[in-house]
Amino acid sequence: MKIFTAQQIREADAYTIQHLPISSLDLMERAAGACTSWICKHFMPNTSVYIYCGMGNNGGDGLAITRLLRNRGYNAHAYVLHHSEKASADHAANREALLQKYPEALHDLPNTTSIQEPPANVLIVDAILGTGLSRPADGWIAGIIHQLQALYAAHTIIAIDLPSGMQADSSSLNTPVVKAHHTLSFEFYKLAFLFPENAGISGEVHILPIGLHPDYIEQTPTPFHISEESLIRTIYKPRSPFAHKGTYGHALLVAGSEGKMGAAILSAKSCLRAGVGLLSCHVPKCGYTIIQIAVPPAMCIVDEQYDHSSGFQTDPSKYKVIGIGPGIGTAAGTAWALERLLEQYRQPMVLDADALNIIAATPGLIDKVPKGSLLTPHPKEFERLFGKTANNREQLQVLSHNAVEKGLCILLKGRYTAMAFPDGSIYFNTTGNPGMATGGSGDVLTGILTSLLSQGYNSKDAMLMGVYIHGLAGDYAAETLSQEALTPEDIIDYLGKSFLRLRA
Ligand SMILES: NC(=O)C1=CN([C@@H]2O[C@H](COP(=O)(O)OP(=O)(O)OC[C@H]3O[C@@H](n4cnc5c(N)ncnc54)[C@H](OP(=O)(O)O)[C@@H]3O)[C@@H](O)[C@H]2O)[C@@H](O)CC1
Numbered sequence: 327m328k329i330f331t332a333q334q335i336r337e338a339d340a341y342t343i344q345h346l347p348i349s350s351l352d353l354m355e356r357a358a359g360a361c362t363s364w365i366c367k368h369f370m371p372n373t374s375v376y377i378y379c380g381m382g383n384n385g386g387d388g389l390a391i392t393r394l395l396r397n398r399g400y401n402a403h404a405y406v407l408h409h410s411e412k413a414s415a416d417h418a419a420n421r422e423a424l425l426q427k428y429p430e431a432l433h434d435l436p437n438t439t440s441i442q443e444p445p446a447n448v449l450i451v452d453a454i455l456g457t458g459l460s461r462p463a464d465g466w467i468a469g470i471i472h473q474l475q476a477l478y479a480a481h482t483i484i485a486i487d488l489p490s491g492m493q494a495d496s497s498s499l500n501t502p503v504v505k506a507h508h509t510l511s512f513e514f515y516k517l518a519f520l521f522p523e524n525a526g527i528s529g530e531v532h533i534l535p536i537g538l539h540p541d542y543i544e545q546t547p548t549p550f551h552i553s554e555e556s557l558i559r560t561i562y563k564p565r566s567p568f569a570h571k572g573t574y575g576h577a578l579l580v581a582g583s584e585g586k587m588g589a590a591i592l593s594a595k596s597c598l599r600a601g602v603g604l605l606s607c608h609v610p611k612c613g614y615t616i617i618q619i620a621v622p623p624a625m626c627i628v629d630e631q632y633d634h635s636s637g638f639q640t641d642p643s644k645y646k647v648i649g650i651g652p653g654i655g656t657a658a659g660t661a662w663a664l665e666r667l668l669e670q671y672r673q674p675m676v677l678d679a680d681a682l683n684i685i686a687a688t689p690g691l692i693d694k695v696p697k698g699s700l701l702t703p704h705p706k707e708f709e710r711l712f713g714k715t716a717n718n719r720e721q722l723q724v725l726s727h728n729a730v731e732k733g734l735c736i737l738l739k740g741r742y743t744a745m746a747f748p749d750g751s752i753y754f755n756t757t758g759n760p761g762m763a764t765g766g767s768g769d770v771l772t773g774i775l776t777s778l779l780s781q782g783y784n785s786k787d788a789m790l791m792g793v794y795i796h797g798l799a800g801d802y803a804a805e806t807l808s809q810e811a812l813t814p815e816d817i818i819d820y821l822g823k824s825f826l827r828l829r830a
Pocket residue numbers: 335336338339353354357380381382383384385386387409410412414454455456457458459460461462463464467486487488512536538
């Protein structure tokens with residue numbers, strides 16, 4: 327699914343009106359109808375609903391929703407906030423329609439008043455500002471937004487299109503924004519919903535289709551996408567009936583150190599469960615028995631040292647792929663070994679955890695990483711690699727810039743893991759849950775990505791599919807076990823169910 331900017335959404339709106347037999351007022355009626363149906367499905371007919379409306383089309387939606395809810399027996403009231411002298415044309419038309427049919431439902435609030443605390447159980451709808459927000463809200467309207475924020479604890483708040491004050495394409499850090507329990511967003515996710523620092527502002531997001539023209543959606547380029555199951559299904563390649571273990575590659579995982587052999591076990595087990603043909607693990611001497619017993623299908627290359635600095639005597643290019651990082655530590659010998667490896671190995675690799683920390687601490691080393699490699703930092707590792715950023719929007723720019731400039735596939739882990747590719751595209755993953763916020767979940771991802779590269783998936787496909795099935799396995803695990811009880815081993819155990827879903 328594409329994610330469009332506020333400007334592109336306006337163009338989609340205009341294109342639809344121009345190319346389909348539908349007026350802008352009818353499109354607003356359709357949008358308001360979709361919101362009304364959603365509200366009617368979730369709240370009883372005699373519910374009291376206070377709808378706060380701005381002077382633009384977001385407010386127009388609110389006025390239409392008031393009328394449509396009244397038609398269906400709800401005690402709906404529109405409060406029009408006069409923050410601007412001029413109402414949009416469709417706002418004015420819907421004001422008139424409400425006045426004609428339900429004059430008692432229309433209340434005007436001049437720009438000197440404040441919002442009265444509604445009686446208990448009143449449902450609040452925020453239709454003050456939508457995608458037309460041209461600057462951060464300030465003055466009287468900022469005060470109104472703060473008053474609505476104070477009602478969050480006692481009332482259910484539903485935002486229309488996006489919470490008022492939120493800019494569709496930017497971070498809402500330090501700006502006044504309504505906090506909603508639900509957001510009914512038209513046709514598309516907004517970029518701002520996906521930023522960690524906007525967490526808790528939009529509540530649950532529900533995308534309501536309103537029939538914007540499919541040609542505009544298809545033809546209009548955007549770097550931003552949601553990674554969806556339909557896309558992953560096109561990537562997934564079932565195994566060939568004539569396959570043998572050589573078909574799916576020989577992968578090398580460089581992982582573990584004293585006290586951190588668990589990271590090596592997790593990435594090795596997930597690599598096997600994700601379908602690799604052959605797996606060798608490069609582990610320090612202290613990890614030999616551990617890995618041999620814990621992961622019998624894996625072969626083992628023993629480092630005579632404790633830090634991976636010996637044991638790469640054989641030519642590493644014989645491996646289809648190398649995954650390096652989980653639990654390796656950042657000792658000088660390990661950094662030396664990584665640098666030698668990057669000099670010798672020229673195919674796409676997977677670099678995670680301490681491999682990234684070493685790269686961050688060694689000037690120029692990132693330029694030696696083979697093109698098409700997958701880098702999997704969490705936010706702290708990202709900051710070490712690419713520096714501090716002012717907000718999540720800027721962080722996304724830095725992510726994409728580095729992916730393009732260095733020819734790497736770089737992700738940034740989180741609720742909606744962002745994946746940036748050398749072609750400039752950025753995808754957000756939606757699978758996964760807070761049960762996965764536990765040490766070792768990332769090691770599992772490293773194993774999966776290494777496995778998919780080994781099986782011949784190209785770098786972009788491996789990252790998109792690997793991140794998706796990692797989250798999906800976590801979701802399956804949480805369904806049966808709860809988020810609290812979920813451990814990284816459970817993600818590995820449910821990988822099978824994720825593959826079965828893609829096959830179905
Ligand atoms: N997508 C679609 O296809 C469809 C979209 N639809 C709906 O249209 C919405 C977009 O409507 P829109 O363009 O009229 O803008 P909107 O958000 O109401 O704001 C404009 C008003 O806000 C004001 N204003 C701006 N910034 C401000 C500030 N900082 N502080 C204070 N005021 C500020 C600005 O005033 P001015 O800048 O002129 O002073 C003007 O009065 C969209 O979100 C969706 O709900 C559906 O109806 C149909 C299909």
